[in-house]
Amino acid sequence: MKEIIAAYNEAIFDANRDRALKIIREAVDNGVAPEDIVFKVVVPALEVMMKGVSETRNVSLAQHFLAAQIAAEVTEDMVARFRKAPAVAGSVVIGTSQGDFHGLGKKIISGCLKALMIEVIDLGLNVPPERFVDEAVAHGAQVIAISSMMVHTALGENGCLKVRQILKQRGLEDKIKVIVGGAPYRHDPNLYKVVRADAWAEDAITAGKVIAGLIKGVRK
Amino acid sequence: MISGMDRLVAAAKGETSDRVPVFCNLIDQGAKELGMTIEEYYSNGEYVAEAQLRMREKYGYDNLWGLFYVGKEAELMGCGKIIFATDGPPNVGQMILKSYDDIDRLVVPQDISSHPAFQEPLKCLNILKKEAGGKYPVCAYVTASMTLPAILMGMEKWMELLLTGPAAVRDELLEKCSDFFKKEITAYRNAGADVIIYANAFGSTDFVPMRMFQELSLPWMERDLKPVGTDGVVYYCGGARMNAVLGQVIERLGLGTYYLSPFDDIAEGKKIIGGRGLTCGVINDIRLIDWSKEEIRSEVKRMMDAGKPGRKFLFGTLVMPYVIPEENIRAMLEAAYEFGGLGGDDK
Numbered sequence: 001m002k003e004i005i006a007a008y009n010e011a012i013f014d015a016n017r018d019r020a021l022k023i024i025r026e027a028v029d030n031g032v033a034p035e036d037i038v039f040k041v042v043v044p045a046l047e048v049m050m051k052g053v054s055e056t057r058n059v060s061l062a063q064h065f066l067a068a069q070i071a072a073e074v075t076e077d078m079v080a081r082f083r084k085a086p087a088v089a090g091s092v093v094i095g096t097s098q099g100d101f102h103g104l105g106k107k108i109i110s111g112c113l114k115a116l117m118i119e120v121i122d123l124g125l126n127v128p129p130e131r132f133v134d135e136a137v138a139h140g141a142q143v144i145a146i147s148s149m150m151v152h153t154a155l156g157e158n159g160c161l162k163v164r165q166i167l168k169q170r171g172l173e174d175k176i177k178v179i180v181g182g183a184p185y186r187h188d189p190n191l192y193k194v195v196r197a198d199a200w201a202e203d204a205i206t207a208g209k210v211i212a213g214l215i216k217g218v219r220k
Numbered sequence: 221m222i223s224g225m226d227r228l229v230a231a232a233k234g235e236t237s238d239r240v241p242v243f244c245n246l247i248d249q250g251a252k253e254l255g256m257t258i259e260e261y262y263s264n265g266e267y268v269a270e271a272q273l274r275m276r277e278k279y280g281y282d283n284l285w286g287l288f289y290v291g292k293e294a295e296l297m298g299c300g301k302i303i304f305a306t307d308g309p310p311n312v313g314q315m316i317l318k319s320y321d322d323i324d325r326l327v328v329p330q331d332i333s334s335h336p337a338f339q340e341p342l343k344c345l346n347i348l349k350k351e352a353g354g355k356y357p358v359c360a361y362v363t364a365s366m367t368l369p370a371i372l373m374g375m376e377k378w379m380e381l382l383l384t385g386p387a388a389v390r391d392e393l394l395e396k397c398s399d400f401f402k403k404e405i406t407a408y409r410n411a412g413a414d415v416i417i418y419a420n421a422f423g424s425t426d427f428v429p430m431r432m433f434q435e436l437s438l439p440w441m442e443r444d445l446k447p448v449g450t451d452g453v454v455y456y457c458g459g460a461r462m463n464a465v466l467g468q469v470i471e472r473l474g475l476g477t478y479y480l481s482p483f484d485d486i487a488e489g490k491k492i493i494g495g496r497g498l499t500c501g502v503i504n505d506i507r508l509i510d511w512s513k514e515e516i517r518s519e520v521k522r523m524m525d526a527g528k529p530g531r532k533f534l535f536g537t538l539v540m541p542y543v544i545p546e547e548n549i550r551a552m553l554e555a556a557y558e559f560g561g562l563g564g565d566d567k
């Protein structure tokens with residue numbers, strides 16, 4: 001198992017998708033349980049990767065992106081082979097705020113969430129505030145996640161602030177929590193309070209943890 | 221009277237002038253200045269030129285911009301849909317490359333100068349040159365071949381192609397983007413741009429691993445720049461960090477100016493550049509939205525203290541958000557003029 005973990009981590013670090021998938025395939029062929037692949041190999045590898053980003057900041061976005069994508073892909077494949085259907089931790093609707101066409105952050109976050117057994121409903125780009133709330137209600141999601149890459153789409157009147165207002169009007173604030181992320185929030189860690197979000201996260205694995213916490217809070 | 225150009229030239233040569241040159245990148249703010257919507261503002265090059273001249277006069281900083289918005293480059297490549305906001309920069313609203321076949325079909329315009337989408341920026345540049353040419357450096361913004369695909373196909377698709385797609389398709393696209401780059405920089409130079417911001421987020425190891433930077437980013441930057449020369453070209457990674465690659469970029473490309481990230485250590489960057497070029501220390505301008513005057517002052521002072529020793533230093537902003545209060549813009553600039561002062565004795 002140790003060797004599998006080390007080899008997989010290295011493939012992820014090298015941003016080598018083919019090698020990573022091959023290692024997983026061989027592990028499965030050699031009888032490693034699909035549950036172990038997800039919880040002992042894939043998820044810890046994501047954590048190692050993201051830790052590198054925040055502590056020494058020498059892991060690039062490209063590695064990040066691939067790690068999340070491979071994790072999502074492998075998890076989906078493994079979950080189908082689980083002996084018992086895994087307990088879904090909760091659901092999240094995700095999208096970019098209205099007027100914002102930057103989709104990369106959302107994609108990375110979604111990949112990580114899937115690996116953490118959190119259901120993701122992807123609303124795409126340029127999502128109006130009403131739609132975030134409507135879809136969250138329709139899917140029984142506990143969390144709305146909004147990605148914004150520019151200041152005006154983060155702070156603007158059709159972004160998170162409006163989502164908050166609608167949640168309040170409809171009395172949904174205890175049932176649905178809001179998390180934000182993207183470049184402006186990384187440049188100013190106080191900004192999430194200005195837009196009245198419940199939380200923010202600077203990278204995808206932190207996002208996974210924070211979102212898992214928000215889901216737990218709602219479910220209590 | 222010392223002009224912005226005098227300051228910039230002195231800084232580049234490591235000579236002294238009254239103070240460190242200050243590049244303050246007010247772009248969409250021009251609309252507010254003229255009391256227009258942002259969409260109306262960008263419909264006419266005369267508006268942009270007038271507002272650029274007015275804002276420079278009003279605040280006293282050292283540069284002028286011929287940039288409308290980065291999405292212009294997508295328009296030059298055939299994009300027909302730009303989304304205008306009321307309180308921020310316009311964005312590309314449609315990706316012209318939806319499939320690999322589209323890459324094959326993509327045609328780089330023969331001549332940028334006569335392209336319809338270039339006429340308003342051209343008008344703007346002509347006015348800026350006429351009114352302020354030689355006195356204040358006129359800046360243009362041109363995206364590198366490695367980064368341009370982000371606004372032609374979207375960042376996610378580009379990352380996917382770059383990391384897992386067929387190399388031949390990737391290279392065909394890069395070839396076309398590099399061809400476009402060379403034509404675009406030539407058009408801007410012919411129109412009189414003094415400073416060319418060479419924008420390449422993929423020229424930062426925040427974006428790609430070091431090995432990919434060396435095997436792909438560096439060679440493509442060489443292909444962009446070798447044929448057109450590095451005159452007036454500024455290395456800029458879109459706000460991403462560059463200290464880790466500075467040494468290699470200087471050796472391979474020999475550019476004259478490096479526009480750091482707010483998250484790069486200024487003193488360290490200057491040390492690596494080591495007199496081989498001009499270092500631009502860049503403020504985290506998103507914080508200007510809610511920093512107090514005192515916080516702004518102390519941040520500017522910190523940056524000047526780190527960058528001023530040994531001269532060859534420039535102070536700059538990124539793309540200033542529209543919502544920064546005017547008084548905070550002034551607070552930053554006043555602090556920059558004060559702490560950037562070059563007394564006769566601080567060699």
Ligand code: B12
Pocket residue numbers: 061064101102103104105106108109145146147148149150151152179180181182183184186200201202203204205207247288289290291308309310311312363367370371374375419421457458459460538539540541542
């Ligand atoms: C690459 C880049 C570009 C490229 C490509 C952009 C594109 N995708 O279309 C180019 C050069 C074309 C470009 C152009 C522009 N850009 Co630009 N760009 C960048 C840069 C360097 C990175 C942005 C990016 O794509 N990051 C990818 C994401 C995935 O990375 P990330 O933020 O690190 O993501 C992590 C976290 O944020 C978090 N996260 C992300 N989303 C979410 C969501 C949730 C819910 C959570 C919890 C977490 C989370 O997790 C992610 C993974 O770990 C940033 C500066 C920077 N260093 O961030 C500027 C930046 C975003 N750009 C900026 C601007 C202004 C522009 C332009 C509007 C300029 C103009 N006036 O035209 C244009 C718009 C172009 C367009 N789309 O029409 C500004 C925005 C701030 C502002 N002033 O409003 C920035 C911040 C630079 C700056 N400080 O001036 N840009």
